[in-house]
Structures are given as structure tokens and as C-alpha cells.
Amino acid sequence: MSNPAPEGYDPHAYAPFAVTVDLAVFTVRDARLHVLLVERGQEPFRGRWALPGGFLLPRESAGDAARRELAEETGLGPGTVGALHLEQLRTYTDPDRDPRMRVVSVAYAALLPDLPEPRGGGDAASARWWDADAVGPLAFDHDRILADARDRIGAKLEYSCLATAFCPAEFTLGELQQVYETVWGVELDRPNFRRKVLSAPGFVQPVGGPPRRTGGRGKPAALYRAGDATALHPPLLRPPRTDASSSGTEGHDR
């Protein structure tokens, strides 16, 4: 290494950084992508909405910190939080991203089925779900993080079984298709979607017997649960964009 720590290994001399995690927590509600945001109670950006997150504790990994913060913000039990999929997105290190001090932030994305409003436990008093297309300017560089998270989630739906994380334990293929359509912002052909999902080994498995979902208007649908595969073969590719809307800014840093 070219900036080796000094002989005495004094952390303060070479450790002028704070480290945080930021969480982009998504759910699909009413056929819209929603993201969990918290209102800031103090400067800077007081009153603005931000991604939930916080500082790493002294002997905590970023993944552990992300799960702890998620449990605090959502009121979910540690068991639930411990089981769900947390994906590290990337790390944001712009020297000016926090006006107070030098902060690098490790961003994570999490996917949840539709849940009741977060029970404000402690500092999560002002946490709520927002339509991901209707969030105003967020605090810090969180607009950028949110955009990167949406890109990543959309891409992962293509070749991973991640979409089931948006669904409850048992779900219909219609609900699964709704997830894809909502995240991608496109409409998919129902018979074709069905054919592809069922032909991908381990993506979903039918729930035993002939159980069917109640409540809807049309013919009841068969129920499935998530299979044991994590990768999707063959992948479920997004239809090529016609023309409009291209957001992604290929891998820069800041």
C-alpha cells in the first residue's frame, strides 16, 4: 500500500472518515414501486426526506448495520429482517457528499412484500412509503443512490429469482408478473410470462393440492411459492425499450 499507516497505528491520524449505510427499501403497492423514506429532524437537510440509514457501530460490519437500521425503521422483527435479501449496491465517496464531515456511505437495496405502514419505533417516527416516481429532491446524494438502486433492481430481475422477494410467501403468477411490470414499467404478455416462469427450473414451485386464491374478480389462480434457485436460467429479458426514458449513467463514481 502506498499510504501505509504510521508505525504507531494511531487510528485518528489516518482515519478521518465516518462510515454509514444507506438503505433503498422497496415494495410494490397498488402496482406502483414504493420506497421507504424518513424525514430528517436535524440539519443538514432538516425537513427533507432521505433514505434510512446510519453510522456503523465500532465493531459492526456494514451488512449488520444495514439489518439493524432496517429493523429499527420498519419495526420488523429481527427474525424477519435476518432472513430477507439485502444487496450491497455500491459505495459513495464524494468528499463533499456530506457538508458536516467526510462520510463514505455503503448503499444497500432491500425488497419487501407489501407491508403495513412502518411502525415508528424510536427515530423512525417519520418513516413512510413513497411512490418511487414521486419523490422530491432527497437529502445528500440520495437521489442518485435511489436511481442506482432502481437500475440495479430492474437488472437483477432479469437473471435472478429476486422478484419473489416482493411477494408474500404464497403468490399467484399474476402477482409475480405485476412485480416485473411495475419495476420495469412495461406491460408483459400473460401467457408468455407464464410459460417462461414455469420453464425456469427452481424459480417457483406450485403449492400442494389445488388451492386457489380468493378475493379477485376473475378465475382463481393457482398459488406458488419461491423455489430454491437463486439464478434464472434462461433469463427473463426485459423487452427492448421503444425509445423514451433512459436514465442510467454508466458506472461513474461520485
Add this chain to the structure above:
Amino acid sequence: MSNPAPEGYDPHAYAPFAVTVDLAVFTVRDARLHVLLVERGQEPFRGRWALPGGFLLPRESAGDAARRELAEETGLGPGTVGALHLEQLRTYTDPDRDPRMRVVSVAYAALLPDLPEPRGGGDAASARWWDADAVGPLAFDHDRILADARDRIGAKLEYSCLATAFCPAEFTLGELQQVYETVWGVELDRPNFRRKVLSAPGFVQPVGGPPRRTGGRGKPAALYRAGDATALHPPLLRPPRTDASSSGTEGHDR
């Protein structure tokens, strides 16, 4: 945030972290994947080989630090380093990953064409290329970082135009195919590879006129240079693994 900084914003109180970058720099040489390593001159892990890297300067982003370190280790000019593709992999935050102090490290991957041995400038005196399959145990958690980097590079070859970064400015399709075969560890059918590469818009563009490569034994090949596309449509999918050699720990990143 749940661990807000204190009123006075004293960096030392909430900033007990050092931040480094680690670089997985790859090249293809003699049909083998090689990685740039440096020998550690001091404890811990004195005498062990490690990924190049170092501490962030006080007002430097991780990407800038990675480019600076790369220039120092390889002896490449800042112009060259500024142009090449640096991809942020992920960030490693295990509290015990560095025995000296709490260090979080942002890992980057870089791809270079085959170059002469690194000219040891300054601390790069002991930098050299290693066959990526023959590296002993590395310092810190660098074995893990290296494995993650190889996974990521292999995955990105499928749907991005990254492979041209391993090639010189002008290259033959045979050389490009060699990159894929080396990184993936498989043999590809030459006519089929050719068909796919040429049918992907913007992947490669023929060099004007009828120039042909000299030196080899067989029929001279046409030269190409990298096109202007960054994504690959349709993707160039890896053949499904027969059975042998499974290193990957499922759930890649893309």
C-alpha cells in the same frame, strides 16, 4: 439516521474508520488470466502478496484514489490511467479484516491489455503479474476480493463490451475470442463467436481498408477496434458449465 453525529460534529468522535481502496488489475497474457500483485514490505502480512491499494487522501474520492494507486503501481501515465475502465466491485467492512485498526476497503477491478512488467516506481518496486490461478494465500481478505473480482469480470463479459479493454487498440477477432476463453475457462466455437460479435451493434468496428495482422502462422485476420457501444445486445452468454470446476458462490452481482 439512528446514530446521528453529535451536535459539535467532531469527526474523531464518530469517525473511527480508515478507508482504503484495493485494486484487482487483470490482464490476459499467454492465454492465462494474470493479476497484478505487490509484495508487502511491512507487518502485518510482511512478505505476503497483496492487491495493490492504499488509503484515501483527505479530499479524494475512492475512484480518484484507485486511479492514483494504479498509476503508481503500474508506472502508466496519468493519461492512460484516466482513460481506462475502473469498476467498483463492492466494499469490504468486516471489523477484523485488518488487525491494526478498523479499515473498510472499496474494491475496484481494472482491465488492461498485455503490458510489460510494471516499472517499479516508488513503492511499486515489488509489483508483478501473477497467473490468477496460481496465487498463494494473499494478505488480508484479498483472496476473497480477488475471487469476487473474477466472478464479476466473467459476468460482465456476457452483457457488456468490456472484453475489448483486455485488447490493444487494434485487435483481431481471434484475440478477442482468446479473452473470453481465458476469463471463462472454456473453448468457444470460432465461427459462432464471430457471428455473434459482428452482429452485436457497436461492439467492434472494422479498421478501414484491408489491413491485416502479421506475425502469426495462419491466414491473416482483419483488424478491429472497440466500437462505441457499452452494452451488448444480444448478450454473449457463457456456455452452461458441464459439471467440473464450480468456484462461484452463487448470487453474483452484475
Add this chain to the structure above:
DNA sequence: TTCTTTATAGTCACTCTGACTATAAAGGCT
């Protein structure tokens, strides 16, 4: 009942892919 809605089954043409064969153009040999 009839209409609307959703689920599911099936068809068909087109494209892409992998496996393969054939030909061209170079250098190395004897």
C-alpha cells in the same frame, strides 16, 4: 343470463443458437 375479468392452454412464424462443413490464405516442410 350475459358481460367482464382473470387464468390457463395452445398455435405459429420468426430468430437465435450450437454443431458442423467448406473454403481461403498464410507459413513451414521435405
Add this chain to the structure above:
DNA sequence: AGCCTTTATAGTCAGAGTGACTATAAAGAA
């Protein structure tokens, strides 16, 4: 020179996958 080896490039062909589409089934609503 003539032949062999090597590499590049062109083309063929059957099978898998895909998008677009039609048809039928099963529920609630009007």
C-alpha cells in the same frame, strides 16, 4: 514446388426460445 498445418472466414441446418396471437375456463358483476 508441392503438401501439410494453422488460422480466418463463409455457409448450412436442426432445434430451442420468443413474441404475437387465439381459444377456452372459471369466477364475480350487471
